[in-house]
Amino acid sequence: MARLRLAILISGRGSNMRTLLAACRSGVVAADPCLVLSNRAEAPGLALAEAAGVPTRTIPHRDFGERTAFDAALDRALREAGAEFVCLAGFMRLLTRDFIEAWRDRMINIHPSLLPAFPGLDTHRRALAAGVKFAGCTVHFVRFETDTGPIIAQAVVPVLGSDDEARLAARVLEAEHRLYPLALGLVAAGKVWVEGERAVVEGVTQPTQMLLNPTG
Numbered sequence: 344m345a346r347l348r349l350a351i352l353i354s355g356r357g358s359n360m361r362t363l364l365a366a367c368r369s370g371v372v373a374a375d376p377c378l379v380l381s382n383r384a385e386a387p388g389l390a391l392a393e394a395a396g397v398p399t400r401t402i403p404h405r406d407f408g409e410r411t412a413f414d415a416a417l418d419r420a421l422r423e424a425g426a427e428f429v430c431l432a433g434f435m436r437l438l439t440r441d442f443i444e445a446w447r448d449r450m451i452n453i454h455p456s457l458l459p460a461f462p463g464l465d466t467h468r469r470a471l472a473a474g475v476k477f478a479g480c481t482v483h484f485v486r487f488e489t490d491t492g493p494i495i496a497q498a499v500v501p502v503l504g505s506d507d508e509a510r511l512a513a514r515v516l517e518a519e520h521r522l523y524p525l526a527l528g529l530v531a532a533g534k535v536w537v538e539g540e541r542a543v544v545e546g547v548t549q550p551t552q553m554l555l556n557p558t559g
């Protein structure tokens with residue numbers, strides 16, 4: 344199978360982006376990163392991408408009066424780079440319906456919760472407030488409503504009595520760094536497709552163990 348030409352959209356730290364770039368470089372993921380694009384010039388992830396030798400671009404959303412104009416500029420940049428597939432990795436802008444439709448089933452996102460629970464911002468604070476005993480992260484195809492779309496893969500971590508937002512976020516982030524390369528690798532290998540708004544994932548192994556929290 345041909346390698347996917349991949350663009351990654353970020354807004355900040357870029358730790359998920361870094362794991363995706365590393366997975367492409369090591370051959371775990373059959374994709375070639377052609378662009379890392381940020382809506383914020385000060386995003387620390389841009390320097391990480393440059394250090395990895397991947398072309399970067401900044402398109403500041405504040406330069407555009409309307410979301411449609413910003414998204415049109417994003418779309419142009421992606422096409423100019425020859426991108427075939429897009430990973431959102433901590434890209435904190437709402438995208439317009441037209442942009443999402445233009446990249447339908449060719450754009451995925453990672454969100455730090457077990458969707459459909461806790462979409463949007465302040466995920467970990469809300470999970471702690473709800474008292475859930477498991478948290479996790481989800482990789483999904485992107486649809487118009489925030490953090491919705493066919494789910495490709497999820498990882499689960501326990502919520503501990505001693506957790507605060509930072510501790511829970513760190514545990515989930517470690518899971519994100521395992522899950523996102525795994526999910527992208529499956530997509531790039533042609534093992535994932537969408538059928539009736541559900542993602543079908545083939546040729547994978549699945550867990551059989553139950554998890555209890557508390558355990559006893």
Ligand code: GAR
Binds near residue numbers: 354355357434453463
């Ligand atoms: C990650 O936890 C990601 O799941 C989250 O932003 C963080 C970005 O960190 N994304 C969302 O909340 C999207 N709704 P990173 O820049 O270090 O990858």
